[in-house]
Amino acid sequence: MNQLLTVLSGILAALAISWAGLVYGPVSQLGSLKPETEVGEPYPVDRIGLAKQGADVYRANGCYYCHSQQVRQGPVSYELFVTATGTNDPAISKVFSTFKVNLDSENSAAIGQALFLASDDFTVWPDAKGKESAAAEKLRDGMKDSSKLKSIGLAGITDTNKLAKAMEFLKIPKQEKLENQIKGASVPIYDTAKQWGQIRPVMQELKRAGMTVKIIPTQQTAGDIPTFGMRQSVARDYLFDSPAMIGSRRVGPDLANIGVRRPDTAWHLTHLYKPKLEDAKSKMPRYSHLFETRKIVGAPASDALKKVEVANGYEIVPKPEALALVAYLQSLKQDKPLPESPIVNLPIHSKP
Ligand code: HEC
Numbered sequence: 001m002n003q004l005l006t007v008l009s010g011i012l013a014a015l016a017i018s019w020a021g022l023v024y025g026p027v028s029q030l031g032s033l034k035p036e037t038e039v040g041e042p043y044p045v046d047r048i049g050l051a052k053q054g055a056d057v058y059r060a061n062g063c064y065y066c067h068s069q070q071v072r073q074g075p076v077s078y079e080l081f082v083t084a085t086g087t088n089d090p091a092i093s094k095v096f097s098t099f100k101v102n103l104d105s106e107n108s109a110a111i112g113q114a115l116f117l118a119s120d121d122f123t124v125w126p127d128a129k130g131k132e133s134a135a136a137e138k139l140r141d142g143m144k145d146s147s148k149l150k151s152i153g154l155a156g157i158t159d160t161n162k163l164a165k166a167m168e169f170l171k172i173p174k175q176e177k178l179e180n181q182i183k184g185a186s187v188p189i190y191d192t193a194k195q196w197g198q199i200r201p202v203m204q205e206l207k208r209a210g211m212t213v214k215i216i217p218t219q220q221t222a223g224d225i226p227t228f229g230m231r232q233s234v235a236r237d238y239l240f241d242s243p244a245m246i247g248s249r250r251v252g253p254d255l256a257n258i259g260v261r262r263p264d265t266a267w268h269l270t271h272l273y274k275p276k277l278e279d280a281k282s283k284m285p286r287y288s289h290l291f292e293t294r295k296i297v298g299a300p301a302s303d304a305l306k307k308v309e310v311a312n313g314y315e316i317v318p319k320p321e322a323l324a325l326v327a328y329l330q331s332l333k334q335d336k337p338l339p340e341s342p343i344v345n346l347p348i349h350s351k352p
Pocket residue numbers: 058061062063064065066067251252253254255258261262275276279281282283284285287325329351
């Protein structure tokens with residue numbers, strides 16, 4: 001009986017946890033999303049009329065098999081700095097020796113120096129057993145140029161006593177300004193910005209050892225933005241899409257912003273009828289079933305395809321589905337800034 005209760009409560013817990021993760025979590029994060037109203041007209045708005053019908057044509061024809069509707073931004077890179085070495089010398093030394101191999105040379109030397117100088121027995125620093133060494137001289141030279149503070153190894157020592165000792169050891173003149181400069185300085189761990197996955201374990205270890213660190217996001221790679229969009233797509237962009245046809249493969253270009261990139265109805269119609277007429281190398285299938293060839297009665301229709309050759313007296317005109325599909329494509333615009341996704345100031349490239 002006891003076991004039965006354990007098993008039952010286990011099952012219940014498993015169900016509760018999955019419900020929390022799969023239902024409650026997403027709903028609480030995304031369920032309350034509303035159109036943005038701060039930026040003038042509300043964004044996004046529900047599609048109406050032709051564009052709404054066009055979404056069904058898009059889905060029925062499986063356009064999402066080859067086209068995504070999601071502009072992705074590239075990853076962000078970070079720089080990691082040690083701002084204070086802390087006082088737990090043994091732990092710090094251990095982290096340092098663990099990561100020493102991973103650290104880039106110049107900065108690892110700086111951190112190493114900072115650590116040795118910050119430790120109580122800094123005089124055991126290999127090069128400087130008691131007497132003034134070439135390395136110490138180099139450090140002192142470095143002090144003359146405040147821009148080199150980061151590489152001289154004193155940066156990050158906030159303990160006043162240790163700093164005073166280190167400065168004395170290096171025969172650096174006692175100067176309040178210099179001291180403050182040293183205290184405020186920070187040592188970069190790497191020479192170049194790194195991705196979060198690389199930064200995180202090092203940062204955690206350094207913190208655990210009592211050091212104070214800061215990270216600064218420095219580079220955000222543009223990802224898809226120069227080619228396909230104006231900013232990255234976020235959940236709110238799909239508020240009225242049911243279902244959202246984000247797609248997972250990109251055999252053809254991303255269409256999240258095609259309405260901005262290609263506003264021309266005639267271009268879309270010709271392209272749908274026979275993609276090769278617009279792009280000779282196109283691998284996109286023809287959607288000529290969305291058009292009909294008919295005898296011209298009176299004047300030719302205004303939306304009859306012009307680039308297509310057809311027997312005299314006939315014309316190729318879009319069926320209502322084709323017009324709806326084009327209206328839908330033209331409605332695909334992620335061109336309003338959102339607080340969670342501002343417009344990125346990069347040129348949009350588009351074929352003419
Ligand atoms: C088998 C894959 C495939 C399918 C399915 C497909 N396309 Fe394409 N599509 C492409 C390729 C490849 C291109 C790029 C060459 C070109 O411009 O024709 C493209 C280009 C486009 C472009 C021009 C994009 C740009 O950035 O210039 C539009 C618009 C488009 N497709 C719409 C559609 C629509 C609407 C459907 C469904 C009716 C669809 N596609 C179905 C492969 C596909």
